[in-house]
Amino acid sequence: MAGQICYCGQLAKVKTLWMDGNPTRRFFGCQSYEENGGCGLFSWLDPPMCERSKNVIPGLLRSIRSMEEAERKANKRERKLRFLLIASWVMFIALWIATSGSEGEKNEM
Numbered sequence: 001m002a003g004q005i006c007y008c009g010q011l012a013k014v015k016t017l018w019m020d021g022n023p024t025r026r027f028f029g030c031q032s033y034e035e036n037g038g039c040g041l042f043s044w045l046d047p048p049m050c051e052r053s054k055n056v057i058p059g060l061l062r063s064i065r066s067m068e069e070a071e072r073k074a075n076k077r078e079r080k081l082r083f084l085l086i087a088s089w090v091m092f093i094a095l096w097i098a099t100s101g102s103e104g105e106k107n108e109m
């Protein structure tokens with residue numbers, strides 16, 4: 001990947017577009033764009049997307065995002081179940097210690 005120098009003399013930054021019109025197409029932009037708008041450099045690194053990928057990629061990105069969302073929800077449910085399991089074990093052990101403790105006292109008498 002060849003570097004490009006922008007109008008203010010810095011090495012241009014490679015950025016990726018995630019918009020529906022040009023998804024995942026990379027371009028060179030000014031490094032100081034976030035700070036002060038930069039020098040306005042804008043030049044494409046990747047060739048234009050064909051109509052087919054313009055139509056397909058946004059759909060793929062959307063399905064990846066919804067899969068990640070579903071996975072996040074599943075993880076949350078799993079954490080809750082694990083917590084309930086541990087909590088019930090703690091209660092069980094506490095109960096067991098309490099009952100075996102009182103039995104021990106009985107044996108001493």
Ligand SMILES: [Zn+2]
Nearest residue numbers: 006008030039
């Ligand atoms: Zn610049």
